[in-house]
Amino acid sequence: MQQPVRISPSILSADFARLGEEIAAAGRGGAGLVHVDVMDGHFVPNITLGPPVVRSIRKATALPLDVHLMIENADRYLDAFIDAGADWISLHQEAVTHLQRAVAHLRSRKVKAGVVLNPATPLMTLEEILPELDYVLIMSVNPGFGGQKFLPGSLEKIRRLRAQVAERGLHTLIEVDGGVDESNARALVQAGAEVLVAGTAVFGGGDPETAARRLAEACR
Ligand code: DX5
């Protein structure tokens, strides 16, 4: 059974000087999570933020914090992000060598554990870890920047993952990230996505409340 769709606005496209207000506006528009993109300038070519910013956001909103780690040696920083207030943490299949150990650690600390796949990383790499995951994050752009064009092949990847989750009798949530907007939201939900990350579509136009609401409506 699919869960109701949740919008997870990515603060990467928000005004960082007014982060609290921007998140509150997206929340009024119906956002169900806050997507926090952590980049280290190594795994991806961009640098964003770390645990101190997560701690400040934690104080500014009651929404769950969906932390997407695009960093090398992510396993060394799990406790720092959990202690800062992360509720969901996703790790890249391509960046964490001892993925099972890291996932088990997240679960032992009662955080929702997710694994992220880049566009070129096959679903097959989830075979063993899938039953241990709360969610899978399918990248629909190559990570590193907001505002990139949605890769249409992601729809089929989500459909296949949805079928595998059902076949195996699992309850794994499917999240999608990159180039999500009103034009593709409905197709993504029909393919099986339950959490839609959106940066530019929510924060890019200056009215996050209306934008989040419109995106949620576009899913129906
Ligand atoms: C990309 C990030 C995304 C990004 C999405 O590396 O993981 O979360 O902020 O931005 P949009 O929605 O603009 O593609």
Ligand code: ZN
């Ligand atoms: Zn992200």
